[in-house]
Each structure stands twice: as C-alpha cells, then as structure tokens.
Amino acid sequence: MSVTKEKIEELTKEFGENENNSGATETQIAIFTERIRNITSHLKQNKKDHSGRRGLVILVSKRRRLLDYLRKNNVDGYKNILEKLKIRK
Template sequence: MENKEYLSVEYKKAIFEQYSKGGATDTGSPEAQVALFTKRISHLTEHLKKNKKDNASRLGLLKLVGKRRKLLSYLAKKDINRYRAIIKELGIRK
C-alpha cells in the first residue's frame, strides 16, 4: 500500500478547519466536502500517473469527480458567492 497520510484524521481535520465555516467539526458543509474531494482527486491522479493500469482506482477517481461536480452544482444553485469563493480558493474549475 502507499502512504495513507492523506486520509489520516489529522489531515482531514486540517482540511475541515481551513475550508469549513464551523471549524474542524463541520464536516458536512459543501465547502469542506469539496475541499476533501479535491485533495483525494489530486492524490488519485498522481497515483494513476504512476500506475496506468489500475482500473479500480480509476473508477474511484471518476466517482469522486462526479460527487464533487454534484456538490459544486448544488452550491452554485444555493449560494453563488460561496460557490465562487470555494472555486477560487481551491483553484479548480467546473
């Protein structure tokens, strides 16, 4: 297995503290979830660059991208300013 530091409790808490409105305990806000998905997507992308035939991880990556897209669409419908802020902060595009 590769290193699992990116999924550790401390790593997730740091992400939630940085991107959510309620601190480390606010794990359900769309901003926090999008930030976590973005970090996981970037990690899986790097993994797939080295392991081109890992189709199981590729499927997981595609599911994560779909979940993130749905959350971003929801956020854009609910509050466009929060959507623009998270897009700018994470440096992603839809």
C-alpha cells in the same frame, strides 16, 4: 495514499464554519478535491489501475454534484471555493 485524519481536520477548519463541521458543502468539496489529487498522482505512476480510475471518476462526479448544489444555493461561496481550490469549471 488516503487523506489522513489530520488533513481532514485541517480542511474542516479552513472551509467549515467551525472545526467540527465536516458536513458543510464547502468542506466536503475540499476533502473530495484532496482525495482526487491523491488518486490522480497514483494513477500517473500506475497507468493500468482501472479500479482506481473508476474510483476517481466516481469522486469527480460526487464533487461535481456538490459544486452544482453550491452554485445553485450560494453563488459567492461557489466562486470562492473554485478560486481557493483552483478547480476549473
């Protein structure tokens, strides 16, 4: 199940500076987190889906790089997004 346009708009309003700023680092991390949660639930049911698992690893890597960038440039925003999205780091 993919992330719907409505869900992306909702995440953009919550984490972006305004409703049109889907490119903000915090917004991208939130969207990646939602996609990761969807793929994780899919993989719990479909254990042999190796291409899905590969996609999950790629998404987690992209999110980790964005989190590292955010930690380097905005420590308060980094701590805030970890707390809001319940990401362990």
